[in-house]
Amino acid sequence: MSADIINGKDLAQELRANMKEEVSQLVQMGITPHLTVLLVGDNPASKSYVKGKEKAAKEVGISSSLIELPASTTEDELLETIIQLNNDDSVHGILVQLPLPQQISERKVIEAIDPSKDVDGFHPVNIGRMMVGEDTFLPCTPYGILTMLKSRDIVIEGKHAVIIGRSNIVGKPVGQLLLNENATVTYCHSKTEDLKELTRQADILVVAVGRPNVITGDFLKEGAVVIDVGINRLENGSLTGDVDFEDAKEKAAYITPVPKGVGPMTIAMLLKNTIKAAKGLVSVE
Numbered sequence: 001m002s003a004d005i006i007n008g009k010d011l012a013q014e015l016r017a018n019m020k021e022e023v024s025q026l027v028q029m030g031i032t033p034h035l036t037v038l039l040v041g042d043n044p045a046s047k048s049y050v051k052g053k054e055k056a057a058k059e060v061g062i063s064s065s066l067i068e069l070p071a072s073t074t075e076d077e078l079l080e081t082i083i084q085l086n087n088d089d090s091v092h093g094i095l096v097q098l099p100l101p102q103q104i105s106e107r108k109v110i111e112a113i114d115p116s117k118d119v120d121g122f123h124p125v126n127i128g129r130m131m132v133g134e135d136t137f138l139p140c141t142p143y144g145i146l147t148m149l150k151s152r153d154i155v156i157e158g159k160h161a162v163i164i165g166r167s168n169i170v171g172k173p174v175g176q177l178l179l180n181e182n183a184t185v186t187y188c189h190s191k192t193e194d195l196k197e198l199t200r201q202a203d204i205l206v207v208a209v210g211r212p213n214v215i216t217g218d219f220l221k222e223g224a225v226v227i228d229v230g231i232n233r234l235e236n237g238s239l240t241g242d243v244d245f246e247d248a249k250e251k252a253a254y255i256t257p258v259p260k261g262v263g264p265m266t267i268a269m270l271l272k273n274t275i276k277a278a279k280g281l282v283s284v285e
């Protein structure tokens with residue numbers, strides 16, 4: 001039996017159609033959601049993601065602006081720009097594209113963003129709120145993954161979710177969200193001793209490593225749900241995930257592809273958070 005493929009591109013498209021309705025109602029009330037993206041340096045992958053975000057925003061009627069700064073930008077210059085955007089009432093959401101050049105501290109920059117405009121959900125205040133289960137901006141990739149699972153009515157409660165990767169933007173928060181949904185969660189990382197022994201127990205396996213083919217069929221329990229977060233650019237220019245898709249799909253019950261999997265959902269959730277910001281639903285205290 002071959003796995004059911006959860007197509008994130010199609011699901012994101014459906015969500016954007018719904019958001020378009022919601023935005024047009026907001027516009028009628030005099031509020032046009034606005035997202036400002038800050039891009040520092042000229043990383044080609046970052047440029048391409050930022051283009052994807054602008055295109056998606058436009059499609060649903062969210063206005064967006066892009067501030068491009070040179071790779072030589074100092075930390076103080078970037079912080080100053082963020083303060084201006086925090087104080088600009090016409091800006092509802094601020095996104096600083098990562099990674100940043102090495103002279104700039106990502107932590108300082110993220111902490112400078114007003115939590116009520118932090119549509120990435122990376123600010124420690126929003127992460128803390130997520131941890132205690134309060135309403136907040138959820139980090140886009142984990143939020144997209146949760147939405148994909150729910151779109152297929154996949155049971156999370158009581159299931160063993162195994163996460164490979166513990167970054168602040170993907171691994172850690174996706175584990176927290178699944179815990180909030182009553183999964184039993186195991187985190188794996190580069191120091192994990194017997195990865196296969198753990199992944200073979202997973203009812204839901206989330207792979208966020210950044211290396212092709214780290215997971216093959218023999219790492220899976222029969223009938224597992226496999227979420228592939230990895231985005232790897234091969235030498236021939238094509239994109240691939242972290243999971244050996246062809247092999248894994250013979251053992252999994254559900255699997256997400258790359259491309260057309262988690263990536264487009266990340267962008268859809270960014271739009272959702274921007275609408276939420278425009279509505280003023282996440283406040284600062």
Ligand SMILES: NC(=O)C1=CN([C@@H]2O[C@H](COP(=O)(O)OP(=O)(O)OC[C@H]3O[C@@H](n4cnc5c(N)ncnc54)[C@H](OP(=O)(O)O)[C@@H]3O)[C@@H](O)[C@H]2O)C=CC1
Nearest residue numbers: 165166167170189190191208209210229230231262263266
């Ligand atoms: N689809 C989307 O929307 C998004 C996709 N991505 C993609 O997801 C991938 C992960 O991104 P991100 O979380 O930022 O990456 P990081 O590089 O920050 O984290 C990678 C994680 O993988 C762990 N790891 C590395 N090697 C192994 C191994 N052999 N076995 C087990 N664990 C290992 C690392 O462990 P340790 O902590 O010990 O170093 C680390 O926790 C990338 O391909 C990225 O491009 C990222 C964001 C959004």
Ligand SMILES: Nc1nc(=O)c2c([nH]1)NC[C@@H]1CN(c3ccc(C(=O)N[C@@H](CCC(=O)O)C(=O)O)cc3)C=[N+]21
Nearest residue numbers: 049052096097098099120140231259260261263264266
């Ligand atoms: N502040 C910040 N927020 C982010 O959310 C953020 C970031 N920085 N830095 C980089 C990562 C990566 N990321 C992706 C988003 C969409 C796709 C995506 O849509 N991918 C398409 C393919 C696109 C293509 O063909 O190039 C797909 O998987 O089908 C991928 C990766 C967001 N990130």
